[in-house]
Amino acid sequence: MGQTIAIAGKGGVGKTTVSGLIIEALRRKTGGPILAIDADPNATLADVLGLKVDITLGEMQATTLATIRDLPSGVPLGRHIEYELHRAMVEGDGVDLITMGRGEGPGCYCAVNSILRRCLETLSRSYPYTVLDNEAGLEHLSRRVSQGVDALIIVSDGNPVALRAAVRINQLVDELGLGLSKRGLVLNDLRGELSSKAQALLAETGLPVLASLPHDDAIEALNLDDRPLSELPDTHPSLHAVDGLLTALLAPHEETAT
Numbered sequence: 001m002g003q004t005i006a007i008a009g010k011g012g013v014g015k016t017t018v019s020g021l022i023i024e025a026l027r028r029k030t031g032g033p034i035l036a037i038d039a040d041p042n043a044t045l046a047d048v049l050g051l052k053v054d055i056t057l058g059e060m061q062a063t064t065l066a067t068i069r070d071l072p073s074g075v076p077l078g079r080h081i082e083y084e085l086h087r088a089m090v091e092g093d094g095v096d097l098i099t100m101g102r103g104e105g106p107g108c109y110c111a112v113n114s115i116l117r118r119c120l121e122t123l124s125r126s127y128p129y130t131v132l133d134n135e136a137g138l139e140h141l142s143r144r145v146s147q148g149v150d151a152l153i154i155v156s157d158g159n160p161v162a163l164r165a166a167v168r169i170n171q172l173v174d175e176l177g178l179g180l181s182k183r184g185l186v187l188n189d190l191r192g193e194l195s196s197k198a199q200a201l202l203a204e205t206g207l208p209v210l211a212s213l214p215h216d217d218a219i220e221a222l223n224l225d226d227r228p229l230s231e232l233p234d235t236h237p238s239l240h241a242v243d244g245l246l247t248a249l250l251a252p253h254e255e256t257a258t
């Protein structure tokens with residue numbers, strides 16, 4: 001059974017960059033394939049992975065809702081959606097990406113969402129690792145979309161506002177009874193020492209700090225040039241820090257994840 005890692009946090013803290021670093025570190029560590037799921041409606045994970053998305057699941061939902069009545073007799077809706085799910089997958093070098101996107105058009109997506117969730121759960125079993133880049137905030141957690149996740153990484157920068165969001169996310173995990181015993185904090189894009197207020201909030205999260213990533217000029221340059229994180233050298237400090245994070249977080253599962 002593969003392992004699923006979810007990444008959450010306030011918008012603007014570099015959550016997708018951290019997700020991309022984790023995917024890249026896992027790809028280099030295991031050779032892949034890694035299943036990457038961009039669950040943020042503001043979908044940018046493909047950009048940091050250097051992949052091109054032709055269709056999102058949100059767009060697929062709209063098509064499915066419009067064509068359900070035209071399905072041939074005897075074709076189960078679940079099988080049709082599973083086919084569409086594979087059609088929406090982008091295959092890269094050691095990484096397969098599915099982009100959730102936004103729901104398009106009118107209508108209720110509840111039934112389709114339920115089937116999609118089951119299909120994604122089934123699909124993830126075929127991969128040693130699945131990395132889920134959640135949308136900013138608490139929506140996916142409050143909808144219990146992150147059930148079945150083995151480890152949760154909450155990303156924050158040194159801003160007290162972002163650290164308060166990390167506190168709320170961690171509290172919500174407990175309130176919803178998601179059973180995520182493996183969770184921790186990644187401090188990203190740090191510029192100098194944390195303020196005393198930030199240090200107090202960091203203690204309030206009750207989370208172990210899995211990695212502290214300083215502001216990274218090399219990653220910023222890649223982002224500005226629209227180039228993927230795969231161009232970073234193996235010796236790059238951020239990749240090294242993330243690799244250490246994964247070793248500490250997933251070590252008990254290494255034998256079962258391969």
